[in-house]
Amino acid sequence: MKKIVVLLMVMSSFSAISQTNEGVVKYTRTTYWTKLISQLSYVTKQEKDKMSYMFGGRDDWKEYMLLYFNENGSRYTHSEEKSDESEGYDWGKQEFNINRNFEKNTMTDLVDFLGKGYLIEDSLQTPKWKILNDLKDVAGHICMKAMVEDTVKKQKIIAWFAQDIPLNAGPERLYGLPGMILELDINDGAVIIEATKIELKKLGNEMDLPKKLKGKKLTEKGYQEMLYKFVKEKTKEENANWIWMVRY
Amino acid sequence: MRGDLKFSASPYYLTLYLKMKKILLLISILLFTHLVNAQNPSRIVIKGSIKDTAGTALSAATVMLLQPKDSSLVNFARANESGTFEFKNVRNANYILKVSYVGYLPYQQVLSPSASEINDLGNLKIKPIAKELIEVVVKTARAPLTIRGDTIEYNASSFKVPPGSSVEDLLRRLPGIEVDASGNIKAQGKDVKKVLVDGKTFFGDDPKAATKNLGAETISKIQVFNDKSEQAKLTGVDDGKKEKAINLELKEEFKKGAFGKVTVAAGTESRGVLRGNYNRFNKKEQFSILGYTNNINETGVNWNDYGEFKGNNSFNNNDNGDFGFANGGSRYNFDGGDLLNNFDGKGFTNNFGTGLNYNYTFQKTKFSSSYFYNQTRLSLDQFEEKKTFLQNSFFSNTDTTGKTDFRRNHSVAMRVEQMLDSSNTLIAKANLRVSHSDVGTNQSQRYFTDENTLNTTSKIDNSSKLNSLGFSGSLIFRHKFKKKGRNFALSTGLNTNSSDGTENLNSLSRFLNATNVNEQVKALGQLNQNENKATLIKSSLFFLEPISKKMYWESFYNFSTDHREVGREAFNALRNNSRFDSLSTFYKNTINYNRVGTSLRYSFKGVNVTVGLAALRFDLEGKLYGGKDYPVAQSLTKSYDAVTPNISSDIALKNNTYLSLNYTLNVQAPDISYLQPVVNNNNPFYIITGNPDLLPEKSNNLSLYFNKFDPATFSYINLWTEYNSYSSQIVYNQTVDENFVTRTRPENLSGGKNFNVGTYIGFPIVKTKFTLNLNGNASIGNSPTFINGVKNETDNKSYQLGLGFNINPSEKLLMNVSGRLGFNNINYSIEERQNQQIRNHGIDASVKWNFAKKLFLETNLDYKTYRNDRFGFDQNIPIYNCSVRKLFGKENKVEVRLAAFDIFNKRQNIVQMASQNYVTTQRALTLARYFMLSFTYNMKGHADKLKKNGGW
Structure with a gap:
């Protein structure tokens, strides 16, 4: 709660500086699937080498995501934009609608897991970020590096947050840094989510929650436990498919 | 190495000793605070003010409180307009206070627990980052800066230098480094005495050797550090003198990798195998060689080895230049399948193959090339029994064949994919194939009447040689318009094939029932000289226009012209090689194909529905000559038009x-060879003649697929059904004379249809340990033919049912059991008494067991039965294989395997088939029992475990 107070303080100071503090960030989410598979413990050295030998350099798969934000919260979901390679075909998308309300300190996430819809409603639980000493430019903003570990999916996640956008929203299910997260790098580049465009504009109803919240209700803890069980089971089975079944 | 590398490429350079000092300071603070902690307040306020070195307040600077042990974020705040910040009510503990502000070096200060309730840090002065670093490194080169105290390190690979630049040229661009005209390097004003590459000396001590000779594109990081002097290294006494040195870290892709394996095996029955492949690669280049030779019926390599050989050229998307919805009109596929094992299970083969492949991938270019040679010598002994049904009667024949077949191919392939710019791509491919074949066939045929009396015998001795040269080339150009989603593509291709060969046809037939002496024996001695040429030129256009977010409009145009020249000079070997005018032929055919089509597609939220229409036209022109330089004997021109609808929907x-x-x-236009009234008499009892009146084959095809997968249990169900009906089908109508000589010619017939339905289901019974899969398939077909002028309808109903279990009680034991039943009922409308049933059943069991450390047992029993009661055919074939292998060495690089194949010595190849008005059973001898000891060396080591899944 303390943090929120601080945050609100920050917000108010920010609003004094810039006129518009709401808008949308466009992200490109690229999955490099040979890197993804190489991280599985049971893939042999020979298989890794062969995979990158056969598919390295053109194993990327792109999706487009949008992060709507204002001072009080954010929504992260799929963009309707199609990639050039798709020739316009649409193969459907799994529900991934992540809503953060920093004012009320709540999350309302609609996600698909193994073909079923879930509604994760809980209070916000900020990831345990470590702040590192690196600077980089992402989409015209100088960002600072931070890191967090996902112990369930066994991921090392690097985030780059903008020093000059004092909102603590971010892509995927991540947030809570003293600046907007503009880039995420999951497990040494297996998945990279990079902001391509930051547009400050007045939002309409883009941030409103859907009227009907369909899905089995879960707490954040319940959701993580479900994931943990699944990943553990599939890893034991040596079934690489779990990578495709859950959002990495 | 890294520990004492203190690197920097900027003026902000701090020695290791400074860092050490900081750590010592931190430790002493920690110790101290621990002692005084007791008296301190539990909650405090931390405040301060952020100024730059000139004293200007930095408003909106980010201030963070971190845990000292792992830098984890505890709290953060932002400085107000006057640069002041305040953390209220925070726990009184050790912190790292971190301040960041765009364009300034992140500031860090260690905070110890405060004795008072307000810990006022006063003015915190933060230093700007050199403007050139921000402008050049961060903004222009987009390289991350890593800050360690006052030291900044960055990645040199982001600096754009013209292609072909040396490291020296790169260094000149880096802030903080100077290179003079003669190539001497200074870092932070001091001479660089040594240049290392990946931490190692590069060609002696001259620092310029590396910087002048290495390409800039090979470098990922440049690290400037202080090295101990040479003397200090020699004496081991640190004299405190430090020399500037540069370490060039090579990019990952310039680090080389290699893998490969070699197998040597020897067995009983003089069986042997030698097989190996070796691959070297970096991110830019891939090189592989492959070779094999064996006499165990492996005519090529498996999919695994194919992938390792072809590398990133194994699969290419967008390589098909035939745009528009699928239509059997003009398609071409260059068969690159020489490389893969395609043994069909019959006979004995000796095989040899070798090849090399080179791929180059860099930035916008992808280039691949390969050469492959293979040869196969087949010797085959086959026995066939066939029953052919006529109206109210039948005849049967047996055919004993001995065949030798030698083939060799050289093929060269090349492919270039070039991104011209962000919106234009070009793909060019070329393949060349030179092949030779030499085939000899000895056949003995016996024909029996329906009363089982021998009617005719025939001995055939044919041989042929053929040389052919094939080329195929294609270009595909793709353009993306500025309007997102609007695409254009153009393709063009050329295929040519020319062959020349000779055929020797010899046969002696005895007609036992002939009354006339002259007709009791017929001998044929014929020499054919064949010369064929084929040229196919084709081109396609494609245009995609997004009408709205959900609607797309696709248009295409296909053109092809297929020109063929077939020449055959036939001579009578029994009459001084005089020319057989009736069997000699020379013809030229051209088929021009044009198709234009358009379709509308709805694509949204997983629903993709396309409705389209195409108009197509075939123009055929054929000219028949009496011989190569003869005048035209007959010519024919034909055109067919059709409008073809197409509906396809894919719904997620x-x-x-x-x-x-x-x-x-x-x-589908008739194959041009069907249209020429040319006689094929290779088999004197089955003579095929062309038909110039043939029309295209037309069929309506309707299919439905359903697939559902439950990721939670890994259960799946697939269902499919397909219906196909011919409004005009090309069938071989037959006339059979009293000597059972069949004369056949292709004709159009309507009414043929087939229907197919199938399912595939799998689900676990005990999670991960016991899974069941079930498959079923039923098909009903009706194929009409005219036999001696009477329409025969053959109904073919077949059913297959399979059930399998995977049992994996532990990681060390994997088992599979599966069984299948197959029934094929054939009904003939002209001879219902001959309706029959073919049954092919089988059971298969396999065990893989990792029974001791590095020891594996693999065994497999495949039991098949073949039955046809009417034929009196009943064969049971159990094939039992067993092998034991052991891995050796620390990295399991060596595998020794002892294997026994077909322990019961029962293997033979059996095919039971029924079609049109006949039913046949073929049996061919093939490789049966042998034992083999093999030795495999794998550079990367073998997997020391059983693989549950074939792939990943």
């Missing part, structure tokens, strides 16, 4: 469910 429903429904009208 919720819950991993997919549905696909398709309808097409296929129109």
